[in-house]
Amino acid sequence: MDLFDKNLFSAAPLADRMRPLDFSDFVGQEQIIGPNTLLRKAIENDNLPSIIFWGPPGTGKTTLAKIIAQKTQAVFEPFSAVTAGVKELREVIKAAIDRKKFKDQKTILFIDEIHRWNKSQQDALLPYVEKGIVTLIGATTENPSFEVNSALLSRCRVFVLNLLEVAELKQIIKSALADKERGLGNLKVEMPDDVLDFLAQMANGDGRIALNALEFAVNSLKGKEDKISLNKNIIQDALQKSYLYDKAGEQHYNIISALHKSMRGSDADAALYWLGRMVESGEDPLYIARRLVRFASEDIGLADPQALVQAVSAYTACHYLGYPECDVILAQAVAYLAKAPKSNKLYIAIGKVKDDIKNLPNEPVPLHLRNAPTKLTQDLAYGKDYKYTPNFKNFEEAKQDYLPEKLKNKKYL
Numbered sequence: 315m316d317l318f319d320k321n322l323f324s325a326a327p328l329a330d331r332m333r334p335l336d337f338s339d340f341v342g343q344e345q346i347i348g349p350n351t352l353l354r355k356a357i358e359n360d361n362l363p364s365i366i367f368w369g370p371p372g373t374g375k376t377t378l379a380k381i382i383a384q385k386t387q388a389v390f391e392p393f394s395a396v397t398a399g400v401k402e403l404r405e406v407i408k409a410a411i412d413r414k415k416f417k418d419q420k421t422i423l424f425i426d427e428i429h430r431w432n433k434s435q436q437d438a439l440l441p442y443v444e445k446g447i448v449t450l451i452g453a454t455t456e457n458p459s460f461e462v463n464s465a466l467l468s469r470c471r472v473f474v475l476n477l478l479e480v481a482e483l484k485q486i487i488k489s490a491l492a493d494k495e496r497g498l499g500n501l502k503v504e505m506p507d508d509v510l511d512f513l514a515q516m517a518n519g520d521g522r523i524a525l526n527a528l529e530f531a532v533n534s535l536k537g538k539e540d541k542i543s544l545n546k547n548i549i550q551d552a553l554q555k556s557y558l559y560d561k562a563g564e565q566h567y568n569i570i571s572a573l574h575k576s577m578r579g580s581d582a583d584a585a586l587y588w589l590g591r592m593v594e595s596g597e598d599p600l601y602i603a604r605r606l607v608r609f610a611s612e613d614i615g616l617a618d619p620q621a622l623v624q625a626v627s628a629y630t631a632c633h634y635l636g637y638p639e640c641d642v643i644l645a646q647a648v649a650y651l652a653k654a655p656k657s658n659k660l661y662i663a664i665g666k667v668k669d670d671i672k673n674l675p676n677e678p679v680p681l682h683l684r685n686a687p688t689k690l691t692q693d694l695a696y697g698k699d700y701k702y703t704p705n706f707k708n709f710e711e712a713k714q715d716y717l718p719e720k721l722k723n724k725k726y727l
Contacts, residue, residue, distance in 0.1 A: 328529035329522045331496040332489065333377050335384055339489075341521075342482045343374055346473045353473060360386050362422065364443050364450040366458050366467070369475025372520030375453040379424045382451065388420035389413060391448075395430040400438045410448050421448045428452035429461035436463045443469050477519025484514045486521050487528060498532055502541045513549050527552040566597075570605060573648070578613050582652035589648045599640050603629035606647050617657035624650045663726040670721070677718030 334340045337347065337354070347354045356362050362382065367375040383390035391406050410421035423439075425431070443450050443466065450470060452458075458467055478486075487510060490497040505513075517524035531552035535542045569591055576584035592602055603625070610625040628647035632640040686696035706712035717724055 327526065328490060328497065329372075329525040332486070332493065332525060333380060336381060340374065340377065340381065341485050341489075342478045343378075343475050346475070347378065353471075357382055357385050360388070362386065362449055362451075364470045366428070366450075366452040366454065366462065366470045366472045367475055368454050368456075368458050368472055370477055370519065371455055372517075372522035372524075373475040373478060374521070375475060376426060379426075379451050379453060382422065383424075386420075386422060388422045388449065391421055391423045393423055393425045395425050395427045395435075400435055403435070403438060407442050407447060410442070414447060422451060423448040424451045424453070426453045427455075429454040429456040429458070433463060436466050440466050440469075478517075478521055479519075480511070480514045483517050483519070483521060483524050484510055487513060487524055490525055490528060498528075501532060501536065503532055504541060504543045506545075509544050509546055509549060512546050513553075516549070516553055523553070570602075573602075574605065574609060574613075577609060577648065577652040578656065580652055580656065582649045585648045585652045586645060589644060593637075593641050593644065596637075599632040599637060599644060600629065602644055603632045603647070606644075606651060609651055612661045613656055613658055614651065614654050615657050615660035617655040621651055621654045659727055666726050670724075674720070677720055680715060680718065682714065683716065 340347065345351075347357075353365070367378060369375055379392075383392075389410075391410070393402070393406065406421075406423060410423070413419040413421055425439075428436075439448075439450070440463070442448050450466075452462065452470065454461060458470075458472055462470075487505075491499065491503055491505060493499050513524055513527060517527070527549060531544055531548050532542055534552070535544075535548070569588055573585055573588040573592070576588055589602065593599070607622070607625040607629055610621040614621040624647050628643050631643045635643070681695050682698055682700040684691070684696040686692045691697075701712045701714050703709075703712045715722055
């Protein structure tokens with residue numbers, strides 16, 4: 315590096331300075347880049363297919379892309395889906411075509427946050443991936459099944475990155491404390507084991523959160539004393555509590571699913587926990603309440619008709635109050651629904667009805683059930699022989715067919 319590069323590097327966040335440049339420094343994700351995995355061999359042999367890295371923030375997606383950049387003989391083109399569009403893509407593609415044509419050199423195109431590209435932008439990339447003009451590496455925190463065009467996705471291998479384990483995060487933190495060139499090794503930082511454990515646990519599997527909190531804690535104390543002593547309170551203040559939840563993405567659907575299934579399984583404690591995750595993350599209370607109204611009929615139904623009353627009341631109360639007052643109202647409804655007896659008979663019944671409507675001809679309404687407001691309809695026997703039930707003391711005498719002739723005696727419930 316020249317002096318300018320060194321100044322830029324020293325100003326970079328600790329998480330960026332400590333980014334591994336080789337597999338020997340990379341921590342975690344053994345399931346996809348361990349020594350004998352296909353992806354590791356493909357990278358080391360410089361024979362990489364188009365791939366997508368899918369995983370939570372801070373788990374190594376961009377770092378793996380940078381390691382590939384170091385290992386490959388191809389030209390590595392980093393690209394941000396947040397700041398660049400089709401115009402910039404065309405420039406990259408033109409250069410890649412020229413390399414392929416005149417130098418027979420490959421181009422690896424790394425698109426960070428690929429889920430932020432819309433359909434037309436992804437479509438513009440598809441033919442060049444298909445023809446092998448570029449090898450794509452996409453990185454996304456969102457489920458690529460929903461966020462990446464199916465045609466583009468079918469030409470890529472998807473590798474799932476997991477949240478980092480506590481032991482892996484501890485290893486990353488220790489490396490940052492010891493490294494004198496890139497980390498905090500030139501400072502006298504004391505971090506007891508219990509504080510190290512606390513930071514690794516509270517980072518929620520995110521290496522970036524762990525290193526950012528560590529750097530903030532150290533910088534806030536630097537210069538006050540020769541020795542920097544970290545404790546749990548300092549780390550707690552340095553951590554900005556991050557909830558793994560995205561109101562428009564994967565976690566949104568995962569957590570509402572967990573709430574629904576916990577209530578269905580009558581586990582009120584688990585249901586309250588998942589509700590709390592949504593509430594604390596700022597989820598729209600009316601969205602939660604709407605899901606509870608649906609649940610009340612879908613999973614409880616006639617087993618406890620009061621469940622629907624509770625759910626609708628909760629929706630109304632949430633509409634009136636909003637946050638923070640409505641949190642306990644949602645909690646009451648969730649607990650009631652979780653503890654209520656369960657029945658999906660109504661859900662199954664309406665499904666059977668829909669199937670019959672879809673798969674059978676439209677049956678005519680029986681004449682005796684038709685309305686007869688005019689003389690013509692009366693002459694056509696509309697309403698003839700209809701039995702008005704309240705006029706019969708004996709219910710058996712009032713029995714009549716209400717379904718079309720071809721569905722006579724059909725049972726849905």
